[in-house]
Amino acid sequence: MKLLETRMAPNPRRVRIFLAEKGIQVPTEELDLMKGELKSDNFTKLNKLQRVPVLVLDDGTALCESIAICRYFEELHPEPALFGKGALGKAQVEMWQRRIELGLLASVASAFRHLHPAMAPLEVPQVAAWGEANKPKAQEMLKLLDEQLAGNRYITGDTYSVADITALVAMDFMRVARVQRPEGLANLERWYGEVSTRPSAKA
Amino acid sequence: MKLLETRMAPNPRRVRIFLAEKGIQVPTEELDLMKGELKSDNFTKLNKLQRVPVLVLDDGTALCESIAICRYFEELHPEPALFGKGALGKAQVEMWQRRIELGLLASVASAFRHLHPAMAPLEVPQVAAWGEANKPKAQEMLKLLDEQLAGNRYITGDTYSVADITALVAMDFMRVARVQRPEGLANLERWYGEVSTRPSAKA
Numbered sequence: 199m200k201l202l203e204t205r206m207a208p209n210p211r212r213v214r215i216f217l218a219e220k221g222i223q224v225p226t227e228e229l230d231l232m233k234g235e236l237k238s239d240n241f242t243k244l245n246k247l248q249r250v251p252v253l254v255l256d257d258g259t260a261l262c263e264s265i266a267i268c269r270y271f272e273e274l275h276p277e278p279a280l281f282g283k284g285a286l287g288k289a290q291v292e293m294w295q296r297r298i299e300l301g302l303l304a305s306v307a308s309a310f311r312h313l314h315p316a317m318a319p320l321e322v323p324q325v326a327a328w329g330e331a332n333k334p335k336a337q338e339m340l341k342l343l344d345e346q347l348a349g350n351r352y353i354t355g356d357t358y359s360v361a362d363i364t365a366l367v368a369m370d371f372m373r374v375a376r377v378q379r380p381e382g383l384a385n386l387e388r389w390y391g392e393v394s395t396r397p398s399a400k401a
Numbered sequence: 402m403k404l405l406e407t408r409m410a411p412n413p414r415r416v417r418i419f420l421a422e423k424g425i426q427v428p429t430e431e432l433d434l435m436k437g438e439l440k441s442d443n444f445t446k447l448n449k450l451q452r453v454p455v456l457v458l459d460d461g462t463a464l465c466e467s468i469a470i471c472r473y474f475e476e477l478h479p480e481p482a483l484f485g486k487g488a489l490g491k492a493q494v495e496m497w498q499r500r501i502e503l504g505l506l507a508s509v510a511s512a513f514r515h516l517h518p519a520m521a522p523l524e525v526p527q528v529a530a531w532g533e534a535n536k537p538k539a540q541e542m543l544k545l546l547d548e549q550l551a552g553n554r555y556i557t558g559d560t561y562s563v564a565d566i567t568a569l570v571a572m573d574f575m576r577v578a579r580v581q582r583p584e585g586l587a588n589l590e591r592w593y594g595e596v597s598t599r600p601s602a603k604a
Contacts, residue, residue: 246545247500259489266496273488285476286462293469297450328531342449 200225201267202244202252207231208303208371209264210251211401215363216268218398220275224253232316265295268360280360287354294346294353294361298339303368305336310375333377340369340380347385351392358393366393403428404470405447405455410434411506411574412467413454414604418566419471421601423478427456435519468498471563483563490557497549497556497564501542506571508539513578536580543572543583550588554595561596569596 201224203210217224229235229250236248244260245252253261253270261267272281282291311321312329343365346353353361369390372379393399404427406413420427432438432453439451447463448455456464456473464470475484485494514524515532546568549556556564572593575582596602 246548247504255489261489261492261496263496263499266492266499269495270488270492273491285473286458286464288476289464289469289473292472293464293466296466296469301450323530323534325528325531325534327526328528331526331528345449 199253199255200227202227202229202241202254203250204229204231204236207250208307208367209249212264212360212363212367213251213253213267214401215367215398216280216360217271218401219278219280219358219363219396220271222271222275231320265299265360278358280358280363282354282357282359290354291359291361295359295364298343298353298361298364298368301339302336302343303364303371305332305339306368306371306375306377308332309336309377310371314375336368336372336377337380340383340386343389344383344386347389352389358396362389362393366390366399402456402458403430405430405432405444405457406453407432407434407439410453411510411570412452415467415563415566415570416454416456416470417604418570418601419483419563420474421604422481422483422561422566422599423474425474425478434523468502468563481561483561483566485557485560485562493557494562494564498562498567501546501556501564501567501571504542505539505546506567506574508535508542509571509574509578509580511535512539512580513574517578539571539575539580540583543586543589546592547586547589550592555592561599565592565596569593569602 201210201213203213203226205211205228229241235241236250241252242248244254245262247262249262251262251264251267253267255261261270269281272279282288309329309332311317312324312332313326318324343353350356352358353365369379404413404416406416406429408414408431432444438444439453444455445451447457448465450465452465454465454467454470456470458464464473472484475482485491512532512535514520515527515535516529521527546556553559555561556568572582
């Protein structure tokens with residue numbers, strides 16, 4: 199199998215961190231977004247949506263969507279469990295993963311895609327007002343995370359999960375997207391310091 | 402347990418259809434969006450994001466996010482499997498569920514929230530240009546689904562899944578959101594006719 203990705207993009211990084219936490223090594227192949235390699239015919243056959251990451255299995259099956267790729271590896275290598283354990287534990291990880299993905303990562307990505315000049319050929323039409331509207335949405339979600347982290351070491355409790363991965367990647371992407379981190383969120387900063395220094399964060 | 406919901410909203414309907422397919426009965430409680438019941442203090446304690454559905458367990462635990470609630474029931478009542486079977490099967494359901502949710506349901510919802518006058522107090526700021534930009538995004542995803550359904554009875558193959566639920570709910574919501582369905586998508590229409598007549602579609 200191999201993982202097709204773009205190192206600079208946030209979604210492939212989610213998968214790399216996930217694999218590093220599991221101790222799984224998968225060969226990767228870099229595609230250059232700026233050279234149009236996501237628009238090539240060969241890549242489009244693998245993912246008609248022309249997005250990375252894509253996991254290509256040995257029989258040629260192409261799996262798209264970061265979280266679907268992560269879940270594939272979770273099923274094959276259940277430990278450490280990064281999608282939670284038990285019905286309630288799994289549901290709570292899914293709840294927070296989604297809140298963070300839809301409320302934070304998607305908001306940061308929208309600010310980036312709708313405001314950054316380099317994204318103009320990729321996000322058609324760019325709607326600057328929508329990019330701006332997403333900055334406070336992202337900041338509000340960080341405040342909710344700060345409250346959640348007041349009583350929890352990690353986002354869903356004592357155990358690191360895919361929800362932490364999505365939040366870390368989204369927060370690091372805020373710099374690129376030029377979305378300011380609100381000040382005074384002490385629980386969030388404590389958590390951010392801890393997850394940023396895990397070896398997987400370098401993946 | 403009880404399910405707090407708003408019957409007119411698309412996300413609670415996803416959970417109702419899911420439960421009907423599983424044959425699970427859960428008491429529901431209707432909250433009136435237009436009367437501000439999602440902004441009440443009591444409801445905000447359950448979901449700080451002030452959105453439905455919320456599943457309240459007997460011990461008071463509140464589970465938010467439709468797909469997290471569905472996964473909770475999938476874990477407790479695995480049959481019929483609506484999130485797929487096996488590592489690859491589960492990953493493929495997740496992949497399509499996400500593509501449809503992010504590319505179709507979210508686009509239809511954005512068109513509705515950013516263009517419908519009744520949504521002005523809820524979606525601040527409304528960005529009409531973003532609402533309009535979402536209509537072709539939703540239509541493009543329907544074309545991709547039509548291609549996928551050329552060789553499949555349901556979206557991920559021979560078995561009905563949560564991906565079909567999200568697609569059905571999104572397509573029905575297009576009428577409310579005034580997003581036109583492209584003509585000539587014969588595979589999609591065949592599938593839509595079939596899933597619309599399942600008893601669960603009335604849930």
